[in-house]
Amino acid sequence: xxxxxxxxxxxxxxxxxxxxxxxxxAAEVLDPVADLAPVAEPDKKKEPWEPYGRTEGELERDAxxxxxxxxxxxxxxxxxxLVDIIIPKDAHSGSATEAGVPAFIEFMAKDQPNLQTPxxxxxxxxxxxxxxxFEKTFIDSTPAQQLEIVEDIAYTERKKNGMSQxxxxxxxxxxxxxxxxxxxxxxxxxxxYQGNVPNKWDGVPDExxxxxxx
Amino acid sequence: MPDVYFQPAAKTYDAxxxxxxxxxxxxxxELTKAGAKVLLLEAGQHYDPADPKYITQLKWxxxxxxxxASTRYRPFGDFDAAYGGWxxxxxxxxxxxxxxxxxxxxxxxxxxxxxxxxxxxxxxxxDFKRRSIDGLGADWPIGYExxxxxxxxxxxxxxxxxxxxxxxNDPDGIFxxxxxPRLHEHLIKKANKxxxxxxxxxxxxxxxxxxxxxxxxxFYCQQCSRACVAYADFSSSSCLVKPAGxxxxxxxxxxxxxxxxxxxxxxxxxxxxxxxxxRTLEExxxxxxxxxxxASACESARLLLNSKSARFPEGLANSSGVVGKYLHDxxxxxxxxxxxxxxxxxxxxxxxxxxxxxxxxxWLDNKKLDFPRGYHIEYWGGMGMPAYGFGWxxxxxxxxxxxxxxxxxxxxxxxxxLKDDYRRFYGAYIGMAGRGEAVAREDNYCExxxxxxxxxxxxxxxxxxxxxxxxxxxxxxxxxxxxxIIMEMGGIPLSDKPGPDSDYGLNAPGEIIHEVGTxxxxxxxxxxxxxxxxxxxxxxxxxxxxxxxxxxxGDKNCTWTILALSMRASRYIVEQRNAGKL
Numbered sequence: 049x050x051x052x053x054x055x056x057x058x059x060x061x062x063x064x065x066x067x068x069x070x071x072x073x074a075a076e077v078l079d080p081v082a083d084l085a086p087v088a089e090p091d092k093k094k095e096p097w098e099p100y101g102r103t104e105g106e107l108e109r110d111a112x113x114x115x116x117x118x119x120x121x122x123x124x125x126x127x128x129x130l131v132d133i134i135i136p137k138d139a140h141s142g143s144a145t146e147a148g149v150p151a152f153i154e155f156m157a158k159d160q161p162n163l164q165t166p167x168x169x170x171x172x173x174x175x176x177x178x179x180x181x182f183e184k185t186f187i188d189s190t191p192a193q194q195l196e197i198v199e200d201i202a203y204t205e206r207k208k209n210g211m212s213q214x215x216x217x218x219x220x221x222x223x224x225x226x227x228x229x230x231x232x233x234x235x236x237x238x239x240x241y242q243g244n245v246p247n248k249w250d251g252v253p254d255e256x257x258x259x260x261x262x
Numbered sequence: 263m264p265d266v267y268f269q270p271a272a273k274t275y276d277a278x279x280x281x282x283x284x285x286x287x288x289x290x291x292e293l294t295k296a297g298a299k300v301l302l303l304e305a306g307q308h309y310d311p312a313d314p315k316y317i318t319q320l321k322w323x324x325x326x327x328x329x330x331a332s333t334r335y336r337p338f339g340d341f342d343a344a345y346g347g348w349x350x351x352x353x354x355x356x357x358x359x360x361x362x363x364x365x366x367x368x369x370x371x372x373x374x375x376x377x378x379x380x381x382x383x384x385x386x387x388x389d390f391k392r393r394s395i396d397g398l399g400a401d402w403p404i405g406y407e408x409x410x411x412x413x414x415x416x417x418x419x420x421x422x423x424x425x426x427x428x429x430x431n432d433p434d435g436i437f438x439x440x441x442x443p444r445l446h447e448h449l450i451k452k453a454n455k456x457x458x459x460x461x462x463x464x465x466x467x468x469x470x471x472x473x474x475x476x477x478x479x480x481f482y483c484q485q486c487s488r489a490c491v492a493y494a495d496f497s498s499s500s501c502l503v504k505p506a507g508x509x510x511x512x513x514x515x516x517x518x519x520x521x522x523x524x525x526x527x528x529x530x531x532x533x534x535x536x537x538x539x540x541r542t543l544e545e546x547x548x549x550x551x552x553x554x555x556x557a558s559a560c561e562s563a564r565l566l567l568n569s570k571s572a573r574f575p576e577g578l579a580n581s582s583g584v585v586g587k588y589l590h591d592x593x594x595x596x597x598x599x600x601x602x603x604x605x606x607x608x609x610x611x612x613x614x615x616x617x618x619x620x621x622x623x624x625w626l627d628n629k630k631l632d633f634p635r636g637y638h639i640e641y642w643g644g645m646g647m648p649a650y651g652f653g654w655x656x657x658x659x660x661x662x663x664x665x666x667x668x669x670x671x672x673x674x675x676x677x678x679x680l681k682d683d684y685r686r687f688y689g690a691y692i693g694m695a696g697r698g699e700a701v702a703r704e705d706n707y708c709e710x711x712x713x714x715x716x717x718x719x720x721x722x723x724x725x726x727x728x729x730x731x732x733x734x735x736x737x738x739x740x741x742x743x744x745x746x747i748i749m750e751m752g753g754i755p756l757s758d759k760p761g762p763d764s765d766y767g768l769n770a771p772g773e774i775i776h777e778v779g780t781x782x783x784x785x786x787x788x789x790x791x792x793x794x795x796x797x798x799x800x801x802x803x804x805x806x807x808x809x810x811x812x813x814x815x816g817d818k819n820c821t822w823t824i825l826a827l828s829m830r831a832s833r834y835i836v837e838q839r840n841a842g843k844l
Contacts, residue, residue: 100325101318103307103345106335110327134676140685148324155327204657204674219657219674226653226684231323231330236648239688243613244320244647246481251442256608262448 113158123171124150125187127221130174133198134225141238144229152228153221163220170217174201177214275301275513277835278535278550280520280565283373284821285807285828286556287498287506288416292832294511298839301548302503303518303537305557306345306369309376309499311489318343319488323649331650337366339649343489343497344377345370352717356724363589363708363725364772365560371514372499373558374775375821376489379617380466380496381640382422382822384413386431389816392699396634398732399702400588400813403785403794406433412826420496420825421473423615424465432623438470440619441482444612446643446692447620449601453750459639459743460625467496467822468615476505484646486616495616515548517541519718523553523569523578523804530573532804538718552803552835552844555781556828559589559810560708563780564723566791567710579791579798585781586709588702589727590815592776593637594769595737595760596695597744599753602663604690612645612689624817633735637698637817639743645689653684655756660687662754691756694747696740699817701732702779706771727771737766776820778809796831803844807831 097110119127131144131153141147157163174197178186182193189197200206201214202222229235252262276298279286286302293300309316318341323329326340333340337347346368355365368374388395390402390409410433417436426434440463443451454461468486472479477500478492486495493500506512517540524534524547534549555562563586569578577585617640624636660683661673671679711724741759748755760767784790787799796811798804807828809820838844 097327098325099315100321100341101316103335105351106333109333109335114327135681136677138678138681152327152329156331159328159331159333198676202674202676203672205661205672215674218676222657222674222676222680223654226656227329227650230648230652230684231650233322233324236322239648239685240609241645241647242609242611243645244322244483244485245611246320246483247611247613249441249482249611249614252445252448252612253608253610256445256610257448259608260445260449260603262445262452 113155116158117154118157118164119154119168122185122187123168124154126171126174126185127153129187129194130198130221131225131228133194134222135229141234144225147229147232147234149225149228149232152232153224156224163224166217166220170214170221173214173217273299273549274534275299275548275550276839277301277552277554278303278548279554279556280535281305281373281555281557281561281808282371282498282503282514283368283556283558283808284375284498284824285809286554287372287375287502288825288828289554289556289805289807289832290506290512291502292829293835294506294509296832296836298511298836300506300512301550302506302512302514303520303535303548304371304514304516305519305540306371306373307516309343309345309370309372309489310504311343311376311497311500312491312493316343316489317491319485319491320483323647329650338377338487341485341488342377343487344368344374353722354714354716355722356711356714358724358726361726361728362770362772363727364770365723365725365777366772366775367558367561370499371503371516372497375496375498377487378775378821379640379819380468380486381617381621381819382465382467382496383623383638383816383818384433384435384826385409385816385818385823386429386433388431389699389814389818392635392814396628398634400782400784400789402813403783403790408794409823409826409830412830413822416822416825416829418473420467420501421469421471421477422465422467422496422822423463423470425463427462429460429462429623435465437465438473440464441470441615443619444614444644445607446601446604447618447641449751450641450692450747451620453747454622457746457750458625459622459747461620461622464618464621466615466617468617469494470615477501480615482613482615484613484616518546519720520557520565521545521568521718521720523555523565525569525571525573525578525801527571527573530801532578532801538720540718543718552805552839554835555804555806555810556808558808559778559780559812560723562806562808562810563708564710564720566781568721574800579781579800579804581800582788582791584789584791587704587707588779588782588813589706589708589725589777590700590702590779591771592774592815592817592819593698593700593729593733593736594695594774595740595767596693597741597748597767598691598693598756599748599751600659600687600756601690601692601751601753603752605663605686606666607645607689609645613647614644618642631739633732633739634701635699635732635736635817637696637736637740639740640695640697641692642694643689643692653687656680656683656687659756692748692751692753694744696737696743697774697776697817697819698733698736698740699815701730702782702814703730708780725772729765729768729771733768734762734765737768741767776809776815778812778815778820781806781810782813783811784813795834796827797834805831805835
């Protein structure tokens with residue numbers, strides 16, 4: 049159900065707005081929200097970012113961050129390959145790059161500068177591994193070669209000599225990828241999160257209570 | 263209500279209120295209703311959660327380029343309705359002797375009430391008389407019976423849901439219907455019943471039923487921390503200042519950073535306030551017959567300490583020397599866990615209200631324990647809206663559980679199997695936090711830093727704060743309790759039980775944002791700054807209505823008591839004024 053329909057369906061009374069003198073105003077307020085809901089992934093061409101209740105200081109800072117570019121093309125491509133290895137397309141939803149994860153990581157690196165060195169350094173580390181093993185950069189390596197390196201850094205409890213920094217980098221990238229993917233429109237639909245919509249809470253559904261013996 | 267009221271400084275107001283949070287908002291509401299001409303000074307900007315330019319409610323994480331991650335400007339996340347934080351540009355504070363204190367400030371109409379947890383607990387009879395019970399700290403000059411009628415009125419005026427349970431030190435109230443528990447809350451209740459830990463519906467100032475025509479009803483989006491377009495949760499700006507503005511008796515000046523309370527050198531009475539306009543950095547004076555401090559416990563103490571004159575060399579209303587002392591925040595410790603029984607849960611909308619639907623009030627007797635004062639437990643969990651940090655740290659967890667087919671998994675990983683882990687674990691996490699009473703001590707204090715000023719040229723605060731074993735042992739007990747609850751539920755804690763090297767996981771002082779006590783009330787002018795009506799012993803037309811007057815604060819969050827006491831003090835001001843005594 050679309051959000052606008054959801055709003056119509058339950059009516060303003062259950063929204064808590066009935067009889068409210070600023071009712072019309074509040075309805076207007078809710079409607080644009082409904083319209084915003086189906087927007088696609090952040091579109092870089094449509095700057096500045098759709099406003100979402102920012103203070104002046106925040107608008108200024110975000111505008112500045114959007115103008116900056118932290119990762120170069122090669123780095124972003126490498127990030128793209130890695131995040132799609134971490135979260136690939138499957139039967140339920142698309143891949144991390146399809147959900148806009150590289151752009152999100154680019155933004156986070158500017159927003160939280162403490163991420164910059166671990167991410168940039170990690171990308172150089174992984175290229176160095178690829179060059180040593182295959183005499184190519186990571187992205188120029190074959191998918192099988194890429195996975196050979198990933199296998200060595202993806203499992204935190206495997207103790208493989210000289211790989212611990214790579215493991216730490218991959219864990220950071222895994223976590224950022226998960227944050228970016230599951231907070232995207234695609235990720236939230238996949239996860240099945242049902243909320244963020246006006247409703248009336250009436251407790252846990254009966255069949256669920258039954259399932260847990262409650 | 264226009265964004266900016268400005269009034270020529272020539273006018274003398276009946277009262278000037280400094281700060282628009284819970285205490286200041288209630289005073290503005292009560293005094294304007296009684297016909298007084300009131301000026302409200304707010305250090306920050308205008309804010310109205312129903313005005314589209316401020317709205318963050320019902321936004322999706324992808325509408326934030328940082329997906330709701332926190333920033334210096336919004337430490338509780340990009341959608342949170344608090345402008346300010348721990349670290350405000352140009353407004354520093356310092357600490358002394360290697361001690362620690364963290365100070366959260368909101369620079370906006372309504373102050374910190376815009377994002378708070380809405381946990382609205384009355385103090386119980388014991389909470390006003392702790393010294394008589396355990397010999398520590400100070401008794402209040404008033405008791406529960408003095409505050410009860412104002413709690414009742416606050417309940418009716420602002421709305422709070424809950425249930426009457428007949429618990430002696432967790433008094434019943436006038437409650438709206440409480441929401442039913444979420445799934446994890448049912449499971450917590452069941453486990454706690456076996457453990458003998460009282461667990462009852464929470465008490466939050468959220469309208470599960472309409473109470474008047476100005477405010478709507480909760481529509482269960484779980485986002486009270488973003489403030490509500492329907493005004494269905496309590497915030498001072500929406501529920502107190504706004505109606506006060508409608509009386510026509512209120513002027514508000516924004517960006518007014520109070521610097522000093524002005525006094526008449528002959529009478530020693532307040533005559534007004536001097537403030538710095540935060541945009542122009544110009545100093546402005548306004549005049550009033552009564553000055554009411556509601557700038558927050560530490561900011562109000564700072565103002566008094568910075569209001570030095572020949573007549574008040576130690577700062578205004580500070581002949582006792584207690585101003586700034588007895589600063590105390592609630593204790594806090596928390597733990598989270600994963601419940602394997604909730605893997606692969608059925609999806610449904612479990613948002614509910616903005617906060618927990620059940621909590622555990624203090625259930626034990628300190629006489630049988632090695633620490634004084636109790637704590638309550640707050641819980642979280644459920645299928646919430648993903649935000650920045652979702653799935654973070656999965657490599658520490660997914661190796662613990664075999665997959666659906668019973669095959670062993672390795673920690674970390676990538677690809678389709680990892681992707682499926684996030685789905686599988688969604689909604690299977692729970693967490694709990696203890697919020698307890700710290701003992702107020704003279705040597706936990708804020709004072710004026712002898713060297714530093716902020717960008718307004720106002721001398722800043724310097725904090726000196728240390729936890730004692732009272733608080734440490736309480737935190738230790740919290741974690742022992744968390745372990746028992748998690749174990750009883752069949753959960754797996756996501757971190758080890760903290761030990762003495764980390765003060766048993768105690769949050770740093772200030773982090774719970776319940777700091778109170780810095781201008782305490784009492785019957786003896788030698789050991790307190792305010793009388794039982796929150797009126798300065800030294801200056802009869804000066805009142806303090808934020809958390810500063812609290813001699814102690816129970817394990818109950820302080821806001822509901824700030825509101826009830828501000829109402830009580832405001833009624834006293836009106837009575838005294840009408841009787842010609844002010």
